[in-house]
Amino acid sequence: MSPPPVPIRREIVLGRNSTVWRRLATHPALAGTSFTAIGHDDLSGFDFSPHDRVWVFSYSRVPAENHAMLARLGAAGVAEIAYLSSSSAIVTRRTRCWEYPRVKQQAEDEALALPNGKVLTVGLMHADAAELPAGDNIATSYDMLADFMRSPAWTDGDGRRRHLFRIEPRPYRTGLERALARLYGAALDACGAQPCLLRPIDLLLRLLGMRWYGYTFLSNRLWISTTS
Known part of the structure; x- marks a missing residue:
């Protein structure tokens, strides 16, 4: 006990x-x-x-x-x-x-x-x-x-x-932003265990005021797939 x-x-x-x-x-x-x-x-x-x-x-x-x-x-x-x-x-x-x-x-x-x-x-x-x-x-x-x-x-x-x-x-602000998020997800998958290769793209997204990139994007995806 x-x-x-x-x-x-x-x-x-x-x-x-x-x-x-x-x-x-x-x-x-x-x-x-x-x-x-x-x-x-x-x-x-x-x-x-x-x-x-x-x-x-x-x-x-x-x-x-x-x-x-x-x-x-x-x-x-x-x-x-x-x-x-x-x-x-x-x-x-x-x-x-x-x-x-x-x-x-x-x-x-x-x-x-x-x-x-x-x-x-x-x-x-x-x-x-x-x-x-x-x-x-x-x-x-x-x-x-x-x-x-x-x-x-x-x-x-x-x-x-x-x-x-x-x-x-x-919500995404525009249809373009939604499309960019889909393309980013595909690129993240293509990078496999090296998603930091996308850092130049992350910087561009940040300059455009889009904050869903990088480990935020991946962690959201992994938790949602785990809990759904």
């Missing part, structure tokens, strides 16, 4: 200056709750307790820094480490050419290697679906994330994960 869970008495957010936490800090769903937000620089000297749940919003492009952060939390003996990951990490099933998904996937694996580690996977964050790129998006609203943090339920991955997102379709 497994031991009873340790009661959570304090909620800590590691990543005080992250974009996501800045948007959540004043969210109405978290009114009346007590979240303590700290920065990465506070980590080494912070007095953690065995009754803390730590929400890890902090992120570094350097894998060794993410490793050191998670190792510090593991050594602190907190009740739970909830690592905020990205739906884009799924693209590592096909390629590791993009840095951000690769680093997030590595941090996911390291968080789950800790006995008290859990992974919360979110999609494209938005306050309003109109902010999202055209096409079918794997997306998470700030309302969804705030509600989850107020009352977390880890319903995936043997109770150690939560996939907190839904499919949000957004």
Whole structure:
């Protein structure tokens, strides 16, 4: 029989200056709750307790820094480490050419290697679906994330994960943009395990104000094919 869970008495957010936490800090769903937000620089000297749940919003492009952060939390003996990951990490099933998904996937694996580690996977964050790129998006609203943090339920991955997102379709601005997205998908397939060959095209699409390219495009496609 497994031991009873340790009661959570304090909620800590590691990543005080992250974009996501800045948007959540004043969210109405978290009114009346007590979240303590700290920065990465506070980590080494912070007095953690065995009754803390730590929400890890902090992120570094350097894998060794993410490793050191998670190792510090593991050594602190907190009740739970909830690592905020990205739906884009799924693209590592096909390629590791993009840095951000690769680093997030590595941090996911390291968080789950800790006995008290859990992974919360979110999609494209938005306050309003109109902010999202055209096409079918794997997306998470700030309302969804705030509600989850107020009352977390880890319903995936043997109770150690939560996939907190839904499919949000957004219209293409023109028929030409829709056609370009179809052609881009075909080119992505043709590139196989080297989709970063399309980076010059990604740059052009970005200049044209089209934001559905790159690992966003592939991760949306992979999740939709997995969940449909």
